[in-house]
Amino acid sequence: MHTQWRLLDLPPLTAAENMALDAVLVELRGQGHSTNTLRFLRFRPATVLLGFHQSVQEEVRTDYCQAHGIDINRRITGGGGLLFDESQLGWELICDKAVFGVTVPNTALFRRLCQPTIAALQNMGVDASFRPRNDIEVAGRKISGTGGTDSDAAFLFQGTLLMDFDVETMLKCLRIPVEKLKDKEIESVRKRVTCLAWELGKSPDCELVKARLVEAFAEDLGVDFVPGGLTAEEEDLLAEKLPHFQSQEWIDMVRPSRSRTEVVQAARKSPYGLVRITLQVDLVRNTLKDLFITGDFLSFPGRALYDLESVLRGKKIVAEDLYTLVRDFFASGRIHIPDMGPEDIIQPLAMALAKVDIAKAGIPLEWCNRINTTCASFTEVLALGIDALLLPYCAKDKTCALRHEDYCTACGLCSVGSAWQMGEERGLALVCITNFEHLQEELVRLKARGCRAFAGCCCQQFFVKHAEDFAAIGLPGILLDIEDTTCYELGEERAAYKGSYDRQTHLNMDLVRAILAAADKAREGRHGTA
Amino acid sequence: MEILGYNMPEDLYYDEHHFWFRKEGDELVVGMDDFAIKLAGQIVFVQLPYEGKAVSAGKKFAKVESGKWLGTVYSPVDGEISAVNEELEENPELINSDCYGQGWMYRIKADDMSQLDELKHGGREVLEPWLQEDKAKFAKD
């Protein structure tokens, strides 16, 4: 005869009730009370559930959640934030550690705990498989995640199964950096996950899914499940613990003293396509919280890009280590992109990492995406020393007699004059650039004369288009984006290239000031230690 | 001391969850052992209780997260937390890189050191059979 386990399938509960009950069940089981249990969880109302150590402030768009009656709570297990709407199903095993014969779970156990869900999915005709270290996927798209914790002699393992997936609401509830992504790219974010409804082509019948899971767990564990309710002891402890899980103290338990998460982005255009890298970075821990590799290129197999993302996710930001991971991933044959190789990913990645450096240099991150570097990282350029400042003619006053000359007399009529003056005060080599060939000549000349590095202003589009030309010349530099309509948006880049663009842009003087200040600081540092 | 491929210093006391304890005067330094780290992979979070928090023998007092597993730290003695390694707040992976040094986690001021006698402690003859057994239990895949 099989051992009997309790099957606990309560009606949908609030997040606080569900979380308090988790704590109660594992705690009592850990003390040898109650019985081993398989529990199903559902939530009403919908809830954003954070991992144990995440902060609401960093992960959740609270205004949206409040306005839409979405609860916020925290799990007693690890992992990331997720939206548990009323259609989702969660399962939990609360059992004696002796069932698995270990005191701490290992890789094999994580894998084994995914098996029943995989079997249940396969039984429903969904080709699910294990994704290390504790997820389940269908053709590279995640459909289920698992996690857990322990208390004395008991484990609590839990898993979610995406029944249906409301991408829009999820993106609105969680601070996933999608506002930076274009529509087409949001579509590709959607492709990183899947759910039963999409796989089956219809809404899944929840009772049927539960029945399949029960069968699969029974088979895997070699036990019989007997439906049951809570014991009196569990009810009592639940009543005692509930206020804590409803309290603001619990929900706001983690409050980072300083903002730690930032989003940076970089894009690189090659003849074969645009590769855009979006990084969500934990600046304090110096780790990659999340990343998206998107663009208009094709990669094979369909899951390859998501696999590459998961290889990099969570890693420490050590540029060379990350590049090695990308190269190894390509070398292992797990990805194929026509006409592209690892360097096509590494280059925009390096550009995005350069922005992380910028953030670390104390430049406000909202400006980060407006700064590009060439031939060296931001920190390296500052360390080398900025000797020259290049300014574009398009930012000069339209009526200025010097609009197409390579200098300015700082008469005070336009932003070029203000920047020119700041450059003079610092003894920088100053040049106003009048067209693209002129820019090339000036860079070559500066380099030949021993200029260590330069700062320059130009529109972002210009830099993206000419990144390779800058790299070819080989003079390290920092490029700052400019304000107002640029000729690319007006389709006048041919005119601009030749120097005959006839509108006026403006330098972003806050940005120029911040960079020159950072350069001053780096210079003092160099002299201080020299 | 290297045992079965794990670095297990001989002067430490170990609990069944593979946390180590080092006696320093009337204090205990606490950390995760090499075996636990190889099992856990990258440590992403360490809960740091406030100094002065009372702990009791056999009772949990903090959490450690790796992957999506939230593990528990138990105190071997009665006493109170006398210090926590603040560095771990920003750099939990110090535990991975130097688990017996910079990756120390807590200091506990112990009321009664004799409670440590319950733990694994000693030379190869004590630690090897224990590790052998755990290695068999935890053997990967």
Ligand code: SF4
């Ligand atoms: S500041 Fe320089 S560029 Fe601007 S109008 Fe005066 S002279 Fe011309």
Ligand code: SF4
């Ligand atoms: S491309 Fe046009 S807008 Fe951009 S820097 Fe050159 S002239 Fe100015």
